[in-house]
């Protein structure tokens with residue numbers, strides 16, 4: 001996630017959805033080049049026009065060297081199955097598209113997504129059981145390493161379900177302001193400090209006036 005100095009990942013009206021440097025863009029592609037699958041929330045796919053592609057030949061080569069498939073699977077979380085048929089994702093060639101839906105999503109929506117070319121997973125529970133979805137991706141599609149690309153609603157759900165091993169954050173020296181501007185985790189994760197998702201700062205890299213942070217998960221019961 002790229003984040004402003006005031007902790008925002010887009011402007012309140014979502015007019016600005018991309019604000020990292022070219023280096024930040026390359027870092028994202030480099031990270032994608034390490035993944036079996038990419039995971040994105042439905043609103044991010046719609047609002048940013050994300051197609052979850054591999055990028056230039058250099059990244060394809062990196063995947064080959066790492067023994068990965070030529071392209072990472074493209075997985076979208078859409079509990080209600082509302083992911084728009086107009087999303088650019090559908091018009092882009094690339095790896096198979098998988099959509100994860102809640103048990104309560106209508107069969108009509110699932111059929112629509114299938115007709116667009118997606119493989120659709122239905123949660124065994126009424127809501128969307130993220131750990132079960134990730135188990136399915138591992139079991140049925142061999143996904144070992146998954147890169148989640150936001151947005152905040154999806155990130156918060158992954159954090160709340162304790163499914164995040166690492167956080168990669170690009171700190172961009174801009175201020176968007178606005179109480180309603182999206183952040184990296186836009187949903188309840190903890191009510192008490194003891195329940196907060198905890199990470200250790202593993203590295204900080206400075207490139208120009210951006211800072212590239214890598215955080216690694218700590219157990220919630222680890223001593224300070």
Ligand SMILES: NC(=O)c1ccc[n+]([C@@H]2O[C@H](COP(=O)([O-])OP(=O)(O)OC[C@H]3O[C@@H](n4cnc5c(N)ncnc54)[C@H](OP(=O)(O)O)[C@@H]3O)[C@@H](O)[C@H]2O)c1
Pocket residue numbers: 001002003008009010014016017018040041042043044045047048077078079080081082083102127128130149150151152153154155157158182186
């Ligand atoms: N700066 C960055 O690095 C960065 C990266 C990514 C995104 N963004 C910004 O983030 C904004 C979009 O993020 P967002 O938080 O609004 O939306 P989001 O997380 O991308 O998508 C939310 C939608 O995904 C589905 N979803 C996510 N988690 C779910 C769960 N646990 N259970 C069921 N469904 C779930 C739901 O779809 P249904 O409605 O179909 O149920 C939900 O409405 C955009 O403005 C984008 O620019 C910024």
